Amino acid sequence: MTIGRETMLAAYLARQGLVEFGEFDDPSPGPGEAVVEMHYSSICGSDLHVAYDGFHDPGLLGQPGYPGHEGVGVVVESRTDHFPAGTAVLTTPPGPVGGCFAELQRIHEQHLLALPQGGDMLRLLMAQQLGTTVFALKKFITPERLATLRSAVIIGAGSAGLFFVQQLRRLGVPDIIVSDLNPQRLEHAARLGATRTVLVPEESLAEVVADAFPGEGADLVIEAAGYDECRAEAVDIVRERGTIGLFGFPENPGPSPFPVDRAFRKAVTMEWFSGTQSEPELASFRTALELINSGEIEVDYCLEAQYPLDQIAEAMTVARQQGNGAAKISLVIGGGEQKDGPVPAD
Incomplete structure (x- = not known):
């Protein structure tokens, strides 16, 4: 996103069955929170149930980034000593309050994990699902x-x-x-x-x-x-x-x-x-980051289908169709870069 702007772009659930894309005020962190500039997110099967099958929280309709809960990015503003600005992180918000489908996400430190230094951010995105x-x-x-x-x-x-x-x-x-x-x-x-x-x-x-x-x-x-x-x-x-x-x-x-x-x-x-998101020390997500970063678990086959965030409605439709064969559908957000490969899947 453009530095100096006071608004961000985000997808949101307008009503059951309707995912839209719009502009929102930038979030500000509260105590123990950070604002993360999102680079990539991915669509979980539970996101589809929330968006289309009546599992959504009516109070979160219209909220930026909802219901996305799988994401990676870089902290740009922080009110926590554990994740200063510049830290690359995996964001693991509980599904009911996920906000990963947005350029910026405000999130509590208890739902953040620092990425291994030098790790491939797109591959490490898969640590949420693997975890x-x-x-x-x-x-x-x-x-x-x-x-x-x-x-x-x-x-x-x-x-x-x-x-x-x-x-x-x-x-x-x-x-x-x-x-x-x-x-x-x-x-x-x-x-x-x-x-x-x-x-x-x-x-x-x-x-x-x-x-x-x-x-x-x-x-x-x-x-x-x-x-x-x-x-x-x-x-x-x-x-x-x-x-x-x-x-x-x-x-x-x-x-x-x-x-x-x-x-x-x-x-x-x-x-x-x-309940993975409430596990002490986010232990399983930590293990997942290690498994991916070491190459012990392969994830490249999950990266074949990527869509820009403003095409999230199409991406969600493809995800509902079992990815048209793709194992996972990912979203490229403001901080991320489109990778080589068949993008998007059709």
């Missing part, structure tokens, strides 16, 4: 479960699902089946370590799992797509006394159908994911 999967696996795979974990199924091969693939491979899980609606995403899954991919609905995930683990089912099923039918399918394909990791966002507000009887009779353990 949520690191946190989730702490719940899904206890040391006791890891000792007997031989098979896993991941439903959904978006950015989160593909991060799960890489981490399960690092943990030494020998059999990893991944399902998705898009063949391009499944190509990534196979390259990153999936032992079998399933393109639905052309193939039946239940039949593939039955063939792979006759009479048993998978030890662990991670639902990373966010659909009621996928959660029900997870119950069908997990083994008796197995574990289901529920990562996907609710499909709709309020009660949802779920095969309680089937889960009860199989004595399934179900672990729900939520």
